[in-house]
Amino acid sequence: MARSMGLAYAATWVIAVSGAGALHAQQPSDDGNASRERADAIVAKMTRDEKIALVHGLFPPMAAGKSEHELIPSAGHIDGIPRLGVPLVRESDASLGVANQVEQRKGDVATALPSSLATASSFDPEIAHQGGAMIGAEARAKRFNVLLGGGVNLTRDPWNGRNFEYLGEDPLLAGEMAGAHIAGIQSNNIVSTVKHFAINSQETGRMVADARIDEAALRMSDLLAFQIAIEKGNPGSVMCAYNKVNGDYACANKHLLTDVLKKDWGYRGWVMSDWGAVHSTVKAANAGLDQESGQELDKQIFFGAPLEQALADGKVSQARLDDMVARYLTGLIETGAYDTPAPKTAQKIDYAAHARVAQRAAEAGIVLLKNDGDLLPLSGVRKIAVIGGHADRGVLSGGGSSQVRSVGGAPIEIPLGSGAASSFARITYHASSPLKALRKAMPNAQITFVDQRDVEGAKKAASEADVAIVFAVQWTTEAQDAPDLSLPYHQDALISAVAAAQPKTIAVLETGGPVLMPWRDQVPAIVEAWYPGQRGGQAIANILTGKVNPSGRLPITFPAAASQAPRPEPVGLDKLNSLEAQAASNPANASQYQLQSFPIDYVEGADVGYRWYEKQGETPLFPFGHGLTYTSFAYRNATLSGGKTLTLSFDVVNTGKRAGAAVPQMYVTREGSDHPMRLAGFQRIELRPGETRHVTLSAAPRIVADYDTALPGWRIQGGKYKVALATDATDRSRVFTATLQAATMKP
Template sequence: MSTKFRAALAISSMLALTVVPAARAGAPRTSTVRDDARARADSIVARMTLAEKIALVHGLFPPFAVGKTKNELIMAAGHIDGIPRLGVPLVRESDASLGVANQVEQRKGDVATALPSALATAASFDPAIARAGGAMIGSEARAKRFNVLLAGGVNLTRDPWNGRNFEYLGEDPLLAGRLAGQHIVGVQSNRIVSTIKHFALNAQETGRMVADARIGEADLRMSDLLAFQIAIETGKPASVMCAYNKVNGDWACENDFLLNRVLKRDWRYPGWVMSDWGGVHSTAKAANAGLDQQSGQELDKAPYFSAPLEAAVTSGAVSAARLDDMVARYLTGLIQTGAYDTPMPAKPAAIPYAKNALVAQRTAEAGIVLLKNEGRLLPLARSAKRIVLIGGRADVGVLSGGGSSQVRSVGGAPIEIPLTSGAAMSFARYTYHASSPLKAIKAALPQAQVTFVDGTDVAAAAAAARNADIAIVFATQWTTEAQDVADLSLPDRQDTLIAAVAAAQPKTVAVLETGGPVTMPWLAQVPAVLQAWYPGQRGGEAIANLLTGKVNPSGRLPITFPASATQAPRPAPVGIDTLTSLEAQAAANPANASNYQLKSFPIDYVEGADVGYRWYEKKRRAPLFPFGHGLSYTNFAYRNFAVTGGKTLSVSFEVINTGKRAGADVPQIYVARAGSDTPMRLAAFTRVTLKPGETRRITLTAEPRILADYDTRLPGWRITGGQYRVALARDATDRTLTKMVALDAATMQP
């Protein structure tokens, strides 16, 4: 979502080892459950008046909708009245990527459980973790009387500086698709709707309302669209939310290729397409291109799907059959999830916040990544008597990302600073969750003297580090929806702080609370680095447990950390210089500020399908830390690696915990056709927890579309017969264990 609260504020001050493969030619693509839901929806639509149909295909934005409905308005993302005479329920929508959102406390006093950032979930490489988080959020949403959650973010990370990376699941389509799908399953297990968003190529925040994402069809199908396709197959979300940006010249919310051809024809998607808030630009074109519902109509230039749509249907510009399909898709989504037949509570229900907090903590503990541990500095030795924590507000809490995903967490916000400039100013705040690492580490190490200095005085911080046995520097990088980061350096001279502390104290640990990758000019001098992401409302406890060894680190990077910004396909947001210039002109001429607006501009995705780690391999660039990287306090070995080919690619091997601690490993399978210049692709993965000395045999089956290339001439997926390289790896650069296998030629439907 997006600009929902900008306008408001201005006015008001299972752990499966294989993925379901693509259907082969002639295979059924819809289930009996979905067919039954559509048949029921059609029967309801047949009894509606034209006015009733129109009423269901546009929604209200509650802060602007007072007096527009006789029903109670909850101040959140959206509201759509029902039709009592036909049993059509009232729908209330909430933002919900990381918890039931309440960004600028539009609902006074309403709190919710805050998960860590989605990148932390992705770093777990664990579909069960994703599903548990979704189930928890969905249960709280139902208790708060919401039956549609705007969750399911699956946009691939194409650029490390994207301000919204923390809300998504990384750079790989298989990992992102599988985990997003399970998150959606969890949400919808509560008999409510989850969306999947933002369809498609919403890959940067700078100029997101006007940017034109340009990419070839085959490359798009093999990257961003594949992530959506896998997530939709796995999670069966009742609604798809289209994006703000253009894709190859057409707005995503009126893009016939994306909505009609790919989503509804090729994937046979039965649910409804809702717009993002402020993302609609027309009536007939949008409806005919596949948009089924205008969301938060008050944030668009016009209520395009209200009276204008009724006029378009009357004139024939939009057919009556198309309107019926729009309404039937909406009802189908509500019916198949159970939202249609499960009444919402009349009043908010009790929520087991203490139990739910454990879900957030387990997610953080599974997703925090130990990037470096030279000399086994971690876990913290019990013999350490003096430990100093420096910076990052670690005395009071942990950082949260900003924007529509912002959760007002249980326990309150010890730090909350309104923004004074920037595109996110009116609907985001610089916010911390009340989970103090200082307090948690003190509780975990009662025998030690644990102190804190804020780090604003670099010399004083270095002196405190010198006088301690161990120094732990907490560094933060705040990112938010609607704005990209200026560069990949830590802000506010934190790189200088870390370097000074490391120079004074050889036993220095850096804990990074960031929205994504950052550069680390001090890395050679710092023996231990922990990537904590935005760790959620129990982040302090999770960090303490990993630092002290109560929990063994097991996270793996779902995103490449570049050694420098110039390694990535684009070193900075496209259009950022123009935007900065326009903002300066608007500030100098406030009376004519509306004249200085960013106009549509192209973003050419030159990397095509080679997103993230594939780009680095293709260009032979060594990143700072590769995709899939992560360390443990124990050691794992792989033995008896075997590969079978033919019609499917299957890999089996033994994983052995050769260390002295229980821990979790994440074996990864990468594949590429022999003799091609195609980078290796993640084709399978799993997460396995082992006791010391324990051995387990694992069998993984490769996702067939990862083995294939998309052929627009078929159209569909084509596996070229022949030899393939298969790597059993610890990260995307590991080629220690590699075998060859022969695969049969095959084709699959789009």
Template structure:
């Protein structure tokens, strides 16, 4: 399977179902027939239902607030929808989320699960096989815990580096994000359970997330955030799409007829059901007629919209009975196509936690990015006798991100700090996974004396660093759902700590456990920097293996690190300065913004489709570290590139490991039409493992929609004929190997 996924070189096979854009792949007709059969079967089941039975399936409970509302067992979790036993419709239980089976503030006492590294870490692998393996693992655990739906598949693009939820998503590029999300979703659903894809769409900031109105033109939206969703849906085939809290161009995402009806269901032919985010419903008839199929976690909405109110609207003709039938048919179709209908997750199963931990560790090791390594300070020399670790609670564990994705990992939480204020205080805690870098580095370096100090006193830390052969500072930045970070600086004066340590010890390494980019004012004084993200429940061994060279770093940045906050399209969260603390909490609290009578406010995404690295190229800004950047303990060269145009644009070349150790490289293909003002776009990539001196010839085929622009007049995708520039690159700023080729004009359906 890994070979197959590695071979997804982002070419025309992604466009199956996009009229005329790609050849019919093997088995496609059979899959289409199966999908048609699933909907026909669902329709036959719905035809036997009473009105009340239909209504019962289009709204779900929030178990922590639903005691006494069902005769069935309520597992403390995200969602619950009763079944219809006499028709064989199964009871469905839903759990968060993308990084494992969540148990945020230990609603289920003693229930643990395997915690993957953050989604940004998985994205940094540039390897859909790793994303799929992680999805398959957490899907297996969800099923074993009797969950049939995982609220996974986060694919919102990073538009701002300060977004508190960036760690849950897959970066700033629509092609990379879509491919990785699709693979993750497919992995989850290989267990015959449903994965969502979320949050549809433009859920790009947490500040005021329930009232913000995201503003972006149609063409730009199709070429950026919607393209990520489109690719994820095509490759992963999620049983459900979750609509977002925010407004998009004036309409709430969960009652946005253009998004749900025109784009998702008409243009993309999506067959599953649209569920709301928890607390994201604002109406009955408007939402139902726009394309919302199910109200989730009804207790978190301001009212229950899809129960008695929906029944009344149907009786009054405000919602056609055919629309209700379609809502239920889509729900059952999603369950049938994924296998969740015929193989319900009714029985608890044992879980091979040790084997699953290996999956999490492999993802962490492949996603850690070596940002800087002056003088080849890393890997740590075997001659080092005294190593001091400083800060980050590295003696006991590794940091994790907060919010609905929080996993209570195997081994428990050695540090857990309740929040006393803020929008996330009701459902998030600052939590470390029990995976000690100190213990792991000691095990990997038995010849050395490895110690740890907390770093609270910079002078004491500097003295300890000076007495050692090498100092490793663990810097942390906690981020969470419901809150954006106010700025990109490390909190708690950690920059001062790093400056003090680096001044005392020239062999200083910074290990960054952060939710995304941070500023590094000390970078010139620190020879080695490792971006570890939130590395999950085996983060300690993963970091130790990279530092000591047992694993060669191969991660690549899926997100640009700015040199200053002013380089980003927005230097701070929009709305942060206009909301009081109480209003900010209300505006992040599902279903309660209306209690405070908060008005919506717009965020104008003026960068349009030029998200992330494209914005930096467009504005000619030099980032701190570019998208796609990542170093290795070996070197790679690209030789003999051959670019071929015509109906498809491709580049064939040799990748050569010119160093002395085995390692993985990620060649990247960027394209732009010659003479156009638009920045170059990532059109293909592949992760390649090579032994020392080994060469492999590979071919990258440009995803056609990356070559195209979206034409609202067509409507659809239009590839302008003519010459295109092709950069074979190590990162988004690399232009050492640029060729051109002529591409045939073409159009594609939306």
């Protein structure tokens, strides 16, 4: 990730968007060995000074006068070498669109996708791919050629402030979706990253926290998500994380960067640091870090003069420097960024076509959690009370380095007075009003709006209407975790009060992740809209009115109580709060109150999310994979075969009266083991009423296997396996068994 004005920056098949928004295949193809040979030949022609210049980059907002080229206010800048054809590189944050967090570039807008959790809820890699292609096209038009997008860290804790930027709790789903997103970005001949490597799972103390987990568990969870994303998307760069992993900073962790990434996985591109994540020269370089990003945010420029001295002293070899530069060039060459430089002037963008990409993603990702009595879709309703959530103005977005200044502007933008995110984040809404969209979609209905602060007015309006719709919001941001899982601003009480006044109440949630719902039994219909992006209002209205059949499925478990999760609150939050209180009481010496390194023991190991709930025997509020529609589906004629692979074949039938999307899910575990079931396959299938589709899912081999550190590698134990054909992670209505042959695979 990368940040804006001064804290620490933190920063993924194949479509390019052109003309009227047409999507077309355009993936650079290149033999990896040829790319590296070409890169080595270029490096051989460089002076040492030229090499050193390529392994540390500028942070433009703090780098005035350090380049003869224009420094676009953005995440990063690295000058090229014109005599050798090495291009100038400009980097932007771009998880959800080309970022412009606190409007460093005045007037520069971009298309804002819904949150990554919303995209993951589609269970459709093509949705992720099209979103990435759209972002990449806009980035190139804005003269950027490296994008810091492709977050794939697994959700281990429901309160993580950056959950909205990531793709949920399952390594197969997250890896597949991230890989498609990366490939979409890179179809525009620019570089995408995958980040933050690795186990960057909370924001509290993220610069000093030490993530502790054993090797096998790490390989079977977070690292597996990265591995799949890299295989599917082939990102030009990998961004290492802020935190420590088993005692070493991620950006100086030889096991992660060299042993796993470069040796075991054969990764050819370059490892860039997160912004402000470098703490050493010799250790980081020899561990496998190839480039120091946003150098002004580190305590010193570690890969400048100190690296020159380390080379002179023999502490870093010339071969290592050459490899650092060659990897950088290889990433540029393989993605097409080397041979297709970014334009010298900004290009025209078809924002209307791109908005349709964002709206489609939002509609595919909105999850209908509950719909008692078929209250939805709205039909024949004359009076509707819309309450709260600033639904009259727009829809909420998440904060931090991924913040997009969307087309249409920000009708609400609230600066932060304090906190770790205050220097680069604002509470920001996109100008897409659900109220206006509902009025347009239902011209014959009387639709009123009441602000959430007017509880008595809300109750009165609800009681006088046929239906009440309460919009509830939870703002989350990079650099800060949510302190708890409750809706802020007394919104739980508001929903309960409205539901007491109007039995036909619908709750629409715009949240960064799971929230508790003490009012669940009072409310017949609940819609999780996530942060729905710049066309969120229209998407929500289309779902509520039935113009679009909801098809999202939860990529993350919603707990019934905070105590169900492995950690009920952010680790280290008590220490941080105490230090902040001390600093406030002694402002003259506030700098001495710094959070020191502390451990986070990931006791759940590989059993992340829904696996943890199954293992602990906990019943969540809503399970992973859950999502309702306005039609119905039947699964028929299922057969399971074994042998070398587990193959599940079945028919999916739309037995309802509306077209809709089914998302059959395949969960696997070995009989006699203590492993919870794991998602081993899934597919999104759109069917017309009465239509039947034959589907075959094959279990991903590494999901069936366990990681064996003694091999080292993946080991599938021979024997009987149980396979569930399911609609969510708790569905065991269709379970089959088959025998699988023993096998091993490389790491």
